[in-house]
Amino acid sequence: MGQRTRRAGRDEINLIEGGKNYGWPVVTYGTDYGGGKIGEGITAKAGMEQPLYYWNPSIAPSGLAFVGKNPYRSDWQGNLLAGSLKFGYLARLKLDNTRVLSEEKIEVGERVRDVLQAPDGFVYVLTDSGNGKLLKLLPQ
Known part of the structure; x- marks a missing residue:
């Protein structure tokens, strides 16, 4: 080999x-x-x-999703979300076409296996632990 x-x-x-x-x-x-x-x-x-x-x-990224129309703050639209297996957070990358302007770390507290935006507009996060969870992010 x-x-x-x-x-x-x-x-x-x-x-x-x-x-x-x-x-x-x-x-x-x-x-x-x-x-x-x-x-x-x-x-x-x-x-x-x-x-x-x-x-x-x-960060051992897992799952990747672009945020389209959504029930969150309008500044989330067009952002990229990436899960972190290593650090247990969701990275929200604010984009400006061909540049990443900033990164926000949304603490999940468990390894993030996947992230997606469902047809209802909400973002769902799947964790990777013995009692893994399906989390729905709600607007503040």
């Missing part, structure tokens, strides 16, 4: 466009779990795209 690369950090979001090179594993913000470099150990190279956003250290 071949050697498997284990990495820490550099979970990223890319704005995918045809014909562009997103660099893995040549460019990365992550490191091997043992602390060594991945690939050339560089974060940028001509002809390779930078991520729209990345987490370092890794």
